[in-house]
Amino acid sequence: MNGAHDLGGMHRLGPINPESNEPVFHQEWERRCFALTLACGFLGEWNLDMSRRARERMHPAKYLQTSYYEHWLIGLQTLLVEKGLLTEEEIARRMSEIGKGETS
Template identity: 70%
Template sequence: MNGAHDLGGMQGFGPVGAEPDEPVFHAEWERRAFALTLAAGALGKWNIDQSRYARERQPPAEYLATSYYEHWLYGLEKLLVEKGLVTAEELATGKAAARSDLSPVGITQMSEIIRRGGAHRIASDLPARFSAGQKVAVRNRHPLGHTRAPRYVRGRQGVIDRDHGVFVFADSSGSDQGPKPQHCYVVRFAAPELWGPEANPRDVVLVDLWDDHLDPA
């Protein structure tokens, strides 16, 4: 998806300043937004890729004018409504309607889900399309749905650095089209390939990409 969230390689947004001794949360509401997202995700109605895609669908002007956890809150509200866990009216009024169709997730259960994490690596003997050292080209695709191929590498050539193994394909998973298992690779790009001849030829960028993102170069 080409949206305001895909800012890799973009100019004009100013420096990214590191905050010394930055806290995990800058305000109590951020802590709550994070906790609510994890708790709601533990219900199993969506996966992490769908959660990312929900945030990406925030209107561009709104996305650029809001903070990180405001993006999380937007995505959470969108998923809660889309999956039928709350209604738009309940969100607007802050008042819950009587519900009998939901099973609550206990603290112990949620803690176990968070500790265990999601199972995105898949045990499979699916053959790899590419091997370490092979030159590849990133497909110049601009899908309407979720994609983990950043815009700045599309149409560029790189080299397979290593194979992570078989994983859920995030693009398919994020658009609710199933796991579509395939190999995920670390692809190494020379800086001049991405940024032009003025880039330092000794610099490289490593990007995780899946089989369906790549073609032989």
């Protein structure tokens, strides 16, 4: 796929800015997203190449504007929905409930 993930040689992306003494995770949601992706991979409903493909299918503009674990999150949701394990509607409903503090 000629997507935004295929970055080799692209110009104008700016400096690399390595962070010194960088923590493994920067935010709690990154920890959970990382672990959820590995745990769901174990279900055996898809393989690693399908996970990569799910992330690559993001819109190129969005891919470049989001972080690595956001790519994982979007890829994971795509696969969960496509395999029928969750629906977009129940995810949206649960997000709204959590946002309103109706559930944790």
